[in-house]
Amino acid sequence: MATPLILLVFSSVLLWTPSISLSDGLRAGSSLSAEAPADVLTSPDGRLGAGFHIVGQNAYSFAIWFNKPTCSALSCTIVWMANRDQPVNGRSSKLCLLRSGNLVLKDAGHIIVWETKTVSATPLRLKLENGGNLALRDSVGLLLWQSYDSPTDTLLPLQPFNENSNLISTRSQGNYSSGYYKLYFDTDNVLCHLYKGPEFSSVYWPSPWLLRWEAGRSTFNNSKIAVLDSLSKFSSTDNFTFLSADYGSNISRMLKLDSDGILDRIVKKRMVKLGLFHG
Numbered sequence: 637m638a639t640p641l642i643l644l645v646f647s648s649v650l651l652w653t654p655s656i657s658l659s660d661g662l663r664a665g666s667s668l669s670a671e672a673p674a675d676v677l678t679s680p681d682g683r684l685g686a687g688f689h690i691v692g693q694n695a696y697s698f699a700i701w702f703n704k705p706t707c708s709a710l711s712c713t714i715v716w717m718a719n720r721d722q723p724v725n726g727r728s729s730k731l732c733l734l735r736s737g738n739l740v741l742k743d744a745g746h747i748i749v750w751e752t753k754t755v756s757a758t759p760l761r762l763k764l765e766n767g768g769n770l771a772l773r774d775s776v777g778l779l780l781w782q783s784y785d786s787p788t789d790t791l792l793p794l795q796p797f798n799e800n801s802n803l804i805s806t807r808s809q810g811n812y813s814s815g816y817y818k819l820y821f822d823t824d825n826v827l828c829h830l831y832k833g834p835e836f837s838s839v840y841w842p843s844p845w846l847l848r849w850e851a852g853r854s855t856f857n858n859s860k861i862a863v864l865d866s867l868s869k870f871s872s873t874d875n876f877t878f879l880s881a882d883y884g885s886n887i888s889r890m891l892k893l894d895s896d897g898i899l900d901r902i903v904k905k906r907m908v909k910l911g912l913f914h915g
């Protein structure tokens with residue numbers, strides 16, 4: 637009679653992967669598995685997590701999300717993805733921090749779908765920092781790579797947005813692949829919003845029929861920096877600013893480029909929406 641119980645305990649011990657402690661990040665030579673739901677990096681304040689997130693049938697992307705409000709497979713506020721245009725298989729896929737310093741995402745069959753191309757003679761550590769930055773640093777804290785430098789459709793508070801950054805919307809609600817809307821600094825130092833679809837592309841914000849100064853923009857500052865502060869004021873060096881309606885209240889925020897596909901709806905709506913989360 638006791639046999640089934642013993643077998644059960646035994647097999648669950650076998651399935652239980654030797655624990656790598658993730659509380660202080662991912663060490664060189666170790667990996668996170670798409671098959672292990674516990675393989676998640678959590679920010680020290682507990683507000684954000686990073687791990688494999690399901691994006692379709694047996695399709696996963698390595699993502700960063702808000703833990704609050706509740707984050708389940710179907711309703712998770714994703715703020716970044718490593719491989720949104722090339723999801724990996726739910727079995728055998730891994731994010732590996734190699735001893736060489738490279739952080740690689742391997743699909744089943746060891747195909748590399750994404751990598752940081754970092755190199756280091758000393759061991760690196762990958763951590764999800766407060767604020768949602770996934771950072772690869774060496775033992776003295778020197779930064780070799782960070783997710784803040786390659787945003788997807790979301791800008792987090794204090795995450796710098798510059799001339800090398802852009803936000804690209806998702807394809808649709810529920811499909812995280814790159815979509816048609818883009819926010820970027822144009823060569824004349826002005827923050828612009830572009831629609832680039834399969835058939836045509838057009839800048840419609842600021843309005844192409846207005847001169848830049850008529851739209852309230854300045855072309856003089858070539859530093860091209862925009863930031864969302866922790867109280868929800870967004871400001872850009874082209875003199876574009878906006879405050880969200882609840883500016884100053886104490887909630888988690890982000891700036892997300894909407895995936896709404898219909899052009900005239902976007903033109904009438906505000907260009908970006910502020911996602912507000914209690915956290």
Ligand SMILES: *[C@@H]1O[C@H](CO)[C@@H](O)[C@H](O)[C@H]1NC(C)=O
Pocket residue numbers: 691692693695807811812813
């Ligand atoms: C998302 O959209 C892209 C482009 O249309 C498509 O190739 C992909 O299969 C879609 N993904 C899902 C999960 O539906």
Ligand SMILES: *[C@@H]1O[C@H](CO)[C@@H](O)[C@H](O)[C@H]1NC(C)=O
Pocket residue numbers: 852853854875
């Ligand atoms: C920036 O905008 C403010 C008002 O919104 C205006 O007074 C100021 O002259 C602008 N600065 C530049 C450099 O255009």
Ligand SMILES: *[C@@H]1O[C@H](CO)[C@@H](O)[C@H](O)[C@H]1NC(C)=O
Pocket residue numbers: 856857858859861873
């Ligand atoms: C450009 O913007 C930066 C950041 O806001 C500011 O420090 C700098 O003084 C500005 N430069 C000019 C010429 O206005």
Ligand SMILES: *[C@@H]1O[C@H](CO)[C@@H](O)[C@H](O)[C@H]1NC(C)=O
Pocket residue numbers: 886915
């Ligand atoms: C904001 O909320 C956090 C966590 O809920 C708390 O630790 C912090 O003191 C709050 N700050 C203010 C200014 O209320």
